Amino acid sequence: MADIIDGKAVAEDVVSRVKSLAAELKAKNGVVPGLAVVIVGEDPASQVYVSSKGKKAKECGFHSVQHTLPAETTERDLLKLIDELNSDDAIHGILVQLPLPKHIDSGRIIQAISPEKDVDGFHFVNVGKLGTGELETAFVPCTPAGSMLLIERVRGKDLSGLNAVVVGRSNIVGKPMANLLLAANCTVTIAHSRTKDLPALCRTADILVAAVGRPEMIKGDWVNPGATVIDVGINRVPAPEKGEGKGKLVGDVAFDEAAKNAGAITPVPGGVGPMTIALLMANTVVSAYLRAGLARPTF
Numbered sequence: 149m150a151d152i153i154d155g156k157a158v159a160e161d162v163v164s165r166v167k168s169l170a171a172e173l174k175a176k177n178g179v180v181p182g183l184a185v186v187i188v189g190e191d192p193a194s195q196v197y198v199s200s201k202g203k204k205a206k207e208c209g210f211h212s213v214q215h216t217l218p219a220e221t222t223e224r225d226l227l228k229l230i231d232e233l234n235s236d237d238a239i240h241g242i243l244v245q246l247p248l249p250k251h252i253d254s255g256r257i258i259q260a261i262s263p264e265k266d267v268d269g270f271h272f273v274n275v276g277k278l279g280t281g282e283l284e285t286a287f288v289p290c291t292p293a294g295s296m297l298l299i300e301r302v303r304g305k306d307l308s309g310l311n312a313v314v315v316g317r318s319n320i321v322g323k324p325m326a327n328l329l330l331a332a333n334c335t336v337t338i339a340h341s342r343t344k345d346l347p348a349l350c351r352t353a354d355i356l357v358a359a360v361g362r363p364e365m366i367k368g369d370w371v372n373p374g375a376t377v378i379d380v381g382i383n384r385v386p387a388p389e390k391g392e393g394k395g396k397l398v399g400d401v402a403f404d405e406a407a408k409n410a411g412a413i414t415p416v417p418g419g420v421g422p423m424t425i426a427l428l429m430a431n432t433v434v435s436a437y438l439r440a441g442l443a444r445p446t447f
């Protein structure tokens with residue numbers, strides 16, 4: 149049976165380091181890291197995530213601001229707010245919660261955020277820095293950065309000689325994840341909906357990352373014995389066994405089957421999810437250190 153990778157515990161370690169870094173920055177330099185989170189509309193899951201981000205930011209000792217805008221907000225008004233936050237010296241990180249309502253062009257909004265405050269790591273400047281290995285000044289998207297820390301806990305920092313397969317090619321998870329694995333010297337393959345014989349490809353992976361958004365798509369016999377399996381999927385599915393109308397969260401990996409073959413595996417919930425918010429706090433404190441002209445803290 150696989151070791152279960154405890155994302156909650158690793159996330160707590162990260163947050164505890166963020167707290168000490170923030171306290172030190174305040175004591176020595178008089179700087180309090182500031183995080184602004186913007187939510188447009190009333191998507192219930194987004195509301196939960198945004199409120200957790202605000203709570204965690206306060207727990208870390210940050211100046212934490214939430215902008216809650218109605219679903220009818222125009223792109224122009226949202227751009228105006230981003231402009232104000234870009235010029236606000238008390239703010240080191242800006243995050244616009246996704247998805248945005250359909251009438252707003254998310255790409256345009258993301259590119260309006262100053263790259264130095266783009267703690268989500270979605271701006272072209274940060275994407276380019278990650279792609280070219282400029283990791284000293286890049287902000288890396290929180291979910292892949294968090295997944296990478298979990299992989300390091302199992303395999304160490306240098307992944308030379310290991311084959312990694314990333315299933316999913318999104319800009320937010322799949323592509324940055326592949327770049328991080330490449331930077332750590334893995335041999336990386338990105339698989340997607342048009343990949344031939346996905347099960348056979350997955351079986352070549354020492355590190356298998358599932359980020360497709362399809363409940364339990366990766367089956368147990370797709371997992372190479374001893375592989376490290378990172379499940380990024382968070383899918384709500386019906387759970388009639390829990391009672392009528394009830395649901396539960398599952399990942400993109402069929403956990404029980406996969407755990408029989410894997411060496412280590414992340415659960416859902418409690419795996420990658422908690423790392424996303426922890427890494428947002430890490431990116432924000434890093435941004436505050438860089439703005440203060442200090443060395444970049446490591447995690």
Ligand SMILES: Nc1nc2c(c(=O)[nH]1)N[C@@H](CN(C=O)c1ccc(C(=O)N[C@@H](CCC(=O)O)C(=O)O)cc1)CN2
Binds near residue numbers: 197243246420
């Ligand atoms: N601007 C952004 N928008 C979104 C991002 C993002 O990184 N930046 N990611 C996701 C949502 N997300 C954070 O925003 C997020 C998703 C899941 C979790 C998490 O802790 N999940 C728990 C389960 C929670 C539950 O019970 O529902 C887990 O997996 O254990 C945190 C953050 C989309 N939008």
